[in-house]
Amino acid sequence: MNPARYLCRAVLVFTLLLLSPLHAESVEAEKPASAAPAKQEQYLPGVALSQGITEITGVAISPLLGVSSVGAWRYWHSPAEVRSALPWFCQPWAWGTGFVLLGLCFLKDSLGTAVPGVLKKPFDMVELFENKLSATVASASFVPVVATQMAEHFKAEHPEVVVPTAALIGASFAGIDVLWLFVPLSILAFLLVWICSHAINVLIILSPFSTVDAVLKVARASLLASVGLVYAIAPWLAAALCLVIIAIAAWLAPSALRLAIFGARFSADILLPWRGKRRATPEAPHAFTLGSLGGLPARTGGRLIVLEDGSTVFRYRRWCILDERSVSLPEGSRVVAKGILSPSLVHRHDDTTEREMLLFLPRYRGHEDAIAGHMKCHGVRDHALTRGFAAVKAWLKEILRRGKAISA
Structure with missing residues (x-):
């Protein structure tokens, strides 16, 4: 059904x-008003x-x-x-x-x-x-x-x-x-x-x-x-x-x-990270759209599914309860990007144009390699903010190393 x-x-x-x-409460509320001369609000x-x-x-x-x-x-x-x-x-x-x-x-x-x-x-x-x-x-x-x-x-x-309103039986009308x-x-x-x-x-x-x-x-x-x-x-x-x-x-x-x-x-x-980790399914991860994917509005929830022919689709339910529908991912290379709170799926149309297409739930942190392998993505990369932290860390190490060399 x-x-x-x-x-x-x-x-x-x-x-x-x-x-x-x-209805019962309103009847009970009327009883004290009739028994006692309590003042009722008049509007x-x-x-x-x-x-x-x-x-x-x-x-x-x-x-x-x-x-x-x-x-x-x-x-x-x-x-x-x-x-x-x-x-x-x-x-x-x-x-x-x-x-x-x-x-x-x-x-x-x-x-x-x-x-x-x-x-x-x-x-x-x-x-x-x-x-x-x-x-x-x-x-x-x-x-x-x-x-x-x-x-x-x-x-x-x-x-x-x-x-x-029409009566349930007959053609008469009732109020x-x-x-x-x-x-x-x-x-x-x-x-x-x-x-x-x-x-x-x-x-x-x-x-x-x-x-x-x-x-x-x-x-x-x-x-x-x-x-x-x-x-x-x-x-x-x-x-x-x-x-x-x-x-x-x-x-x-x-x-x-x-x-x-x-x-x-x-x-x-x-x-509740322990609850999410138990429900994580890297072979069919939960994700939300971040932009225009097959005409879907942003933050439409669904799952990434690999079909029998090897193609990857985004499967969702209309209004969360209606029939299931699938949208094919666009052509091009795809990369799973690690995030501060949750990973995302980045789509590359060419060497110069890329955009985040899907955002995975935080429960999939640590499952980036499994998702990329199952979805046949073109690798895993760190988040831009994480790469920035890594660059700052490397710069500080280099500065400290040079300082030690000069003092020696």
């Missing part, structure tokens, strides 16, 4: 399981919807900071007698833990400007996986709660709105709860914005300069601050800005997704 069908069914089951407890028409769109977009830009800030704000602006009934992210243990982790990240970034960027990269990789975990928690619990509140306010403001539209659309919008924001974390671990890292983080923080500032001016204007951000994120999502997959696999091999 087509893997896409499995994915669609999994998303449908996940949505059904997610929505059913939300002007459209403000609740604007607030929900702004919160979802802001949290998607920085999940840990967004969830912690929203939780702390709601906790301190709620009456003391109803704080225990607030959602989990509004409880002090939740947003307090989030702020502690944010403090550690800030301390890491502050101290990182005084040390070489290479020494800070492992901590940036840990933050990369923290961002994934925070987004998973937010998409599974925070976003549905906000979407439910948006749907409840929308139904209160527009009770006459009914979304028609569905708008909650069934708000939650999936909110999760989709969150994931689109988050995957683009997460690409910044990947660019940070790929950048060798601490200054570039700081610029990328300031740019993301500025975008998040602009959303909050515009909301303070006019909620509807913030919602319009967030819709523009979501539209741009939808356009950039495919490239950001490829970058996120590349960053996750690259970081996992560096943080």
